[in-house]
Amino acid sequence: MSDIWAIMIFVPFLLLVPIFRGRSARGKVQDMLEASFAEQVTSMDGVEVRAIELEAVHRWFGIAQWDRSGKLMNLDAQWLCRAHDGSYLLVIATGSMPEKETVIHWTWRHLSEERARQSLLHKRKAYRAVFGTYPKK
Numbered sequence: 001m002s003d004i005w006a007i008m009i010f011v012p013f014l015l016l017v018p019i020f021r022g023r024s025a026r027g028k029v030q031d032m033l034e035a036s037f038a039e040q041v042t043s044m045d046g047v048e049v050r051a052i053e054l055e056a057v058h059r060w061f062g063i064a065q066w067d068r069s070g071k072l073m074n075l076d077a078q079w080l081c082r083a084h085d086g087s088y089l090l091v092i093a094t095g096s097m098p099e100k101e102t103v104i105h106w107t108w109r110h111l112s113e114e115r116a117r118q119s120l121l122h123k124r125k126a127y128r129a130v131f132g133t134y135p136k137k
Helices: 002-038 113-119 124-131
Strands: 041-044 047-050 055-066 072-082 088-096 103-111
Touching: 002 055, 002 072, 002 088, 002 103, 055 124, 072 113, 088 113, 103 113, 113 124
Parallel strands: none
Antiparallel strands: 041 047, 055 072, 072 088, 088 103
16 A cells, blocks of 8 residues: 555656756756847947847747757747837847857847737737737727
8 A cells, every 4th residue: 555655656756857847947048048138239220239228028938959968959039129219129049059058149120019019919918018908809
């Protein structure tokens, strides 16, 4: 009977370990992205703007691929950012690990408010947080 209790405790533990490892790894990627983002500078209407001056209003986490040893091989993410003047940017991060260190490249795309709204149409909670009310059908 005690073997059954041991199994009933051990099996759920085995099922939960990968979930917690995945969340931990995702947190590391988010930290890496935020640190890299803070170092970036972009040009808006001919004026240099530091990334930390932008407000990341929504983040889409794409993929993160790890090798068997636990090293990050590839990643991608997209952030919708709002500048101090109310303009929007889609910031795309792609990362790879050609050598020992992960290299993250950032691509900046200016968006109209309409395109920014469209990008959040399928994310009701995020849409309300950024623009107030969700559009009626």
